[in-house]
Amino acid sequence: MPLVSMRQLLDEAAKGGYGVGAFNVNNMEQIQAIMEAARDTKSPVIIQASRGARAYSQDLFLYHLMLAASGLYPEIPLVMHLDHGNSFETCKSAIDLGFTSVMMDGSLKEDGKTPATFEENVAVTKAVVDLAHKHGVTVEGEIGVLGGIEDGHGAGGSGLEHVTDPAQAVEFVARTGVDALAIAIGTSHGAYKFSSKPDGSVLKMDVLMEIHKRLPNVHLVMHGSSSVPKDLQDVINQYGGKLKPTWGVPVEEIQLGIRNGVRKINVDTDNRLAITGAIRKVFTETPEKFDPRDYMKPARDAMKKVVAQRMTQFGQAGHAGDYAPISIEEMKKRYAAQAATAK
Ligand SMILES: [Zn+2]
Numbered sequence: 216m217p218l219v220s221m222r223q224l225l226d227e228a229a230k231g232g233y234g235v236g237a238f239n240v241n242n243m244e245q246i247q248a249i250m251e252a253a254r255d256t257k258s259p260v261i262i263q264a265s266r267g268a269r270a271y272s273q274d275l276f277l278y279h280l281m282l283a284a285s286g287l288y289p290e291i292p293l294v295m296h297l298d299h300g301n302s303f304e305t306c307k308s309a310i311d312l313g314f315t316s317v318m319m320d321g322s323l324k325e326d327g328k329t330p331a332t333f334e335e336n337v338a339v340t341k342a343v344v345d346l347a348h349k350h351g352v353t354v355e356g357e358i359g360v361l362g363g364i365e366d367g368h369g370a371g372g373s374g375l376e377h378v379t380d381p382a383q384a385v386e387f388v389a390r391t392g393v394d395a396l397a398i399a400i401g402t403s404h405g406a407y408k409f410s411s412k413p414d415g416s417v418l419k420m421d422v423l424m425e426i427h428k429r430l431p432n433v434h435l436v437m438h439g440s441s442s443v444p445k446d447l448q449d450v451i452n453q454y455g456g457k458l459k460p461t462w463g464v465p466v467e468e469i470q471l472g473i474r475n476g477v478r479k480i481n482v483d484t485d486n487r488l489a490i491t492g493a494i495r496k497v498f499t500e501t502p503e504k505f506d507p508r509d510y511m512k513p514a515r516d517a518m519k520k521v522v523a524q525r526m527t528q529f530g531q532a533g534h535a536g537d538y539a540p541i542s543i544e545e546m547k548k549r550y551a552a553q554a555a556t557a558k
Contacts, residue, residue: 216285219540221294221316221353222394224259225434225478227538233530234473237261237296237436238522239483241268243280244515248486250284252522253291256532261316261479263296266305266327267366274312291535296355298481299368301327306343306354315543316353318397319343322360322377327368330360330377333387340391348392348554351546355479358387359399361438363408365483374403374439375417381425388433392557395434395479398426402439402464406484409462418468420475427476434478440464441484447521450492454499466528473530482525486518493517 228235238249240262253260262284264277272280281295296316297309302325306317321336323329331339340356347354362374370377379398388396400419402408409417427435443463451458469480497510504510526532541549 216289216292216540217542218281218285218295218313218315219292220351220543220546221261221296221355221479222546223538223541224261224292224294225395227259227534228478228531229434231530231534231537232473233534234469234477234480235259235261235531236522236525236529237263237298237479237481238486239263239265239268239298239481240277241271244511245486245490245518246280246284248515248518249522250288250291252519252526253535254288256523256526257535258526258531258533259292259535260531261294261296263298263481265298265366265368266301267368268298274308278312292538292540294353299327300343301325301368303339303342303346307346310347310350310352314352316355317343317347318355318357320357320397322357322399323368323370328370330370333383337387337390340387340393344392348550349547351543351550353394355395355397355436356387356391356393357397357399357438358384361397361399361403362401363403363405363439365404369404373417374399374401374408375419378419378422379426381422381429384426385429388430393433395436396430397436397438398423400437402437404439406441406443406458406463406488407461408439408441408443408464412462413464413468418464420468420471423472423477424475431476433476435472435476436479436481437464437469437472437477438481440469440480441482442466442469443484443488447485447488447492451488451495454492454495456491456495470528480525480529485521485525489517489521490514
């Protein structure tokens, strides 16, 4: 199956009332873990690469690994998405390479740290939408600013400084034409999201519900949505790691989000924890081993387990065969027709 449009994947998720996990990758083993989990659970998938991942693995390696994945798992609808594009040029380079979806994160300036103004965000996002839609590529925008820093990207803070204003979200979607919208409701990137189990005072689910009420047809995206489960932290610490106690976003809160318009859920930290725990275990229990496969294989299996669990929890499991993929060529025509009616 060729790489498919994220717009179609999320439209189908909305029809089916489920969410789709978007999992970050840097290498072959992570892609394999996700695809195996998708096959086992019969799930459509979004695989995403950040700027840091593209720099780490190099674009061509990443792109051809994705093509290999779509060739080896022809029954799985697969989206290749750019996570947190910081500029028009970054998004353009991803579109030129063959990504079928890009995120233009105009909530921050190009440095990926300083919050941008609303007008700056609208201008750069609109420019990316115009280009991407000409190529049949989906666009995710962001309004409001998430907390935390990951791979040098992020404004820092707790995530509550720039919670999305629902009225601004409505104006943003109308002026940019984005297909999906990341909102800030108190979540943060990285492992250290909350210092206690999050409740209504830190996770603004009421804001999410209000945005969904005003934009019922926009696919909402939750970033920084790893659950950071204690058992994964424990494995790391049991085998010599030194993680401080931390809490992520409870799966029940994500499921509440899914019932209120969330269609894409970004998960990275949980997979990182699973991989590192598995490797530490092998190193500690069998220090005589030195073949990378001896620890990469358990690492891949550990990540696969977490991904399969999330696919089931988000509801995407069982939906891989629901629909035939629309070609990117067809998506170009649809966007062109949409633009013509808008004029
Ligand atoms: Zn993010």
